Amino acid sequence: KRRPLWIGERSSKKRYTAGPITTQKPGPSTVSVQDKDAPLSGRLPVYLWRHFTFGRPYMSRKKSWILLLIAIVIAVLWFGYRSGWFDSARTQGPATTSASNPAAPQNPELAGQAGLTHESPHLALGTPADATPEDEHLLLKPQYALSYKSAIVSPAWVAWKIDAGSYGTVPRYEGKFFPETGLPAGLPIATHDDYSKSGFDRGHLCRSLDRTDTVENNRATFSMANIIPQTHDLNGGPWLKFEDYCANLARESGKTVWVVAGGSYSTEPARIGKNRVAVPTASWKVVAVLDQGIKPDLITSTSGIRLIAVEMPNTRGIIRHDWKQYRRSVDEIESRTGYDFFGRLPSRIQKDLEARTDSL
Ligand code: MN
């Protein structure tokens, strides 16, 4: 008759070793006496079972308790990490300028005004503006600028600039896509898992391949606020080919390319995932290509500047399609989306260029 042992108390002076058990009675126990020569893979489950059922003679009670506590602490930390407890501390910082931050030059009364620009190189040709700016939230990052729309749990648009300096040798970020932490608390935001098994790709707007100069810049493209649902046939088909075409202009031809992209949505869009991310019926993109030496704020003629606009259906069966068949005029995308693009260009030049459909 022995009283129970307290944590840390030794049951006897005998030292416990991981030898074969000789004192155990044969019985219906599922844990059998182990064979020292059995392969580790066979012995390991028994070993672990003994530890976590406080079994002797493998380990003293004290050691078992400590191991169990360490396991619990690791489990809690891991759970916390996966739940994003540490996210804001890790990724929120001076790198992101939120529109609700007084430092950002956001003025709700001016947001609808054509031509308004913000302190972002990605918005040098203007901030896309529609008649209802109050249902969106502007977010400026070093890598791109975006307008987040809670109603679709997605960006309404993402704008970014590419030139030869955007490209380097950094490999594609390998982690999971992460929920955006730069938005005000309380907005519904998408997570990596919302897209899992949905049948849709996590379609980058500012793509990973256009931010390969630094690890940090590449990682930033994996924010879920830069992602919309795209079919694989769109994402890996004409959309990709047009991305490659634009990248080539920046990389090989010395152009500076300003891009704005987003989705077109029906009034009652299909939804995916726990956070009910809206699925667009199409993806659109408007692009301004400026010749070398043309400065965005000194444009007085239509020479040296080319606009390209596309709208591609978010459907299957288009993977082999050429991107060129989806060209539209910027005016068509403006009337479809309600945004005015390139509002900082003189209106006479907008009027001329935006009415054309690129045919190069
Ligand atoms: Mn893509």
Ligand code: MN
């Ligand atoms: Mn315009």
